[in-house]
Amino acid sequence: MTLATPPRVVRGGVLALCGVVLSLCVANWATGAAPPFRVGAHLALYGAAFVAYLVALVASRGLSRRGLLLALGVALVWRAALVVAPPFNDDINRYVWEGRIQQHGGNPFKWSDRPTMERWAPLRDEVWDGMNHRHMPAIYPPLFQLAAWGVTSVHDSVTAMKVFLVLCEIATLGLLAWVLRRRHRPAERLLIMAWSPLALVEVAGAGHNDAFAVMWLVAGLLALELDRPLLSALAVGAGSMAKILPGVVAVAWARRYRPWHVLAALSVIAVCVWPYLDAGRTLFHSLSRFARYWRFNETLFAPLAALLGSHEAAVRAGTVLTLVLALVLAWRRADTTTAAMALVAASLVLSPNVLPWYALWFLPLLVVRDQPAALLFTGTVSLSYLAYPEDQSGDRWSVGWGVRALEYLPCAAVLLLTHLRRGAPESAGNPPARIG
Numbered sequence: 001m002t003l004a005t006p007p008r009v010v011r012g013g014v015l016a017l018c019g020v021v022l023s024l025c026v027a028n029w030a031t032g033a034a035p036p037f038r039v040g041a042h043l044a045l046y047g048a049a050f051v052a053y054l055v056a057l058v059a060s061r062g063l064s065r066r067g068l069l070l071a072l073g074v075a076l077v078w079r080a081a082l083v084v085a086p087p088f089n090d091d092i093n094r095y096v097w098e099g100r101i102q103q104h105g106g107n108p109f110k111w112s113d114r115p116t117m118e119r120w121a122p123l124r125d126e127v128w129d130g131m132n133h134r135h136m137p138a139i140y141p142p143l144f145q146l147a148a149w150g151v152t153s154v155h156d157s158v159t160a161m162k163v164f165l166v167l168c169e170i171a172t173l174g175l176l177a178w179v180l181r182r183r184h185r186p187a188e189r190l191l192i193m194a195w196s197p198l199a200l201v202e203v204a205g206a207g208h209n210d211a212f213a214v215m216w217l218v219a220g221l222l223a224l225e226l227d228r229p230l231l232s233a234l235a236v237g238a239g240s241m242a243k244i245l246p247g248v249v250a251v252a253w254a255r256r257y258r259p260w261h262v263l264a265a266l267s268v269i270a271v272c273v274w275p276y277l278d279a280g281r282t283l284f285h286s287l288s289r290f291a292r293y294w295r296f297n298e299t300l301f302a303p304l305a306a307l308l309g310s311h312e313a314a315v316r317a318g319t320v321l322t323l324v325l326a327l328v329l330a331w332r333r334a335d336t337t338t339a340a341m342a343l344v345a346a347s348l349v350l351s352p353n354v355l356p357w358y359a360l361w362f363l364p365l366l367v368v369r370d371q372p373a374a375l376l377f378t379g380t381v382s383l384s385y386l387a388y389p390e391d392q393s394g395d396r397w398s399v400g401w402g403v404r405a406l407e408y409l410p411c412a413a414v415l416l417l418t419h420l421r422r423g424a425p426e427s428a429g430n431p432p433a434r435i436g
Helices: 008-031 039-059 065-083 091-103 118-123 142-154 158-182 187-194 197-205 210-225 229-240 245-252 259-293 301-308 311-331 336-349 356-368 372-392 401-423
Strands: none
Touching: 008 039, 008 065, 008 197, 039 187, 039 197, 039 372, 065 158, 065 187, 065 197, 091 118, 091 142, 091 158, 142 158, 142 210, 142 259, 158 187, 158 197, 158 210, 158 356, 187 356, 197 210, 197 356, 197 372, 210 229, 210 245, 210 336, 210 356, 229 245, 229 259, 245 311, 245 336, 259 311, 301 311, 311 336, 336 356, 336 372, 356 372, 372 401
16 A cells, blocks of 8 residues: 655645755855854754755655746755855865966966965965965866866956856756756756755855866766767766766766777867976876875775775775776666766775765766665765864864764665665565655
8 A cells, every 4th residue: 555645735835844944054054154163053954954855855746847947946046145155165265276376377286386385475365364285286187277267267256166166056957957858757856956955065055166077977978868979978078177086987888989989088188188287297296195195984995995004005996996896887888877876986985085075976866866875875974074173173184983884874774775675576565766
């Protein structure tokens, strides 16, 4: 026996109530202190927002076109409120600074152009004051550096950078709407990303540049849906120069590309790298340093490092395992979204660093394909904010295994239960898991 679906008017009322809860949370985030400076209050707000979000995804089933447009409009208002608020994280200061020095002939990857150099003293302001790791050159890949240059050319400010990244989110939602139409999936699934508390906090609030790279990955996915492998290769080639992950996902899509498509993608990469080649060996200095030394909120990386005897060996092993998985998925010609989601998950569990905004990569894929465990992780990952009080008191930047157990184990349990339900015989009456 199955429960009858509540009438549309009831579901509409529930959706509206969820929107009110999320609006109150957004208002608090936009007007209060940044989450790192009030972690307890932030986690309480995030928990309330995430519960409202999950209920909203259920209530939105069968939402009319008009209702969907209204819900997306509300999501845009939330983002506007958070964009004009001070940023929740200082990574965005680096984006603006690196765009700024390019306006003055600097190369952000060059050791002699790193932020602490005296030649940049006249450019220092509150952006420089709030920047992290000022002794290091750029870590973010060349295409994002070009984007930062473009944004600061229009307006040199943190707010302008946040506006740009929210526009990338909006573009991603447009691409996803096209994918949903191609797959004959309901358009209300866009709310999985549009109403996500993770997206609100980490993109509109904090201004993390993952939104830019995610847009390219989704563009590559859509191009494959449209049977345009060349456009897909160009998109993921560009995306790999915004963040590395789109290039890894492209390996899993390899059987959909011809050799000349790969050459075209490599050409895009070469064009992106060319303006920064005079940095020499420091082009990858910060990225390699980040991979070698930084460690936070890891899971399987910890036993891997213990087994292999060093951090660097574990990084290499994790990279190899992720690439092997990508090749296996390519050989099996796995569904594009399934392959991408598997590689996002592998990159997280094998990484020495898992920051909350890394889970943003799940959101566009969840719009296309259900995976309750990944959806849950976009909520539980916020527990890693518990590292901030210790960091501010001068202790090591870390979260204990107790916090990590709360973060990861519920997701592992949901993943196992989902797998068991999907594998059960139809006669047992177990329908496929559905999240929205």
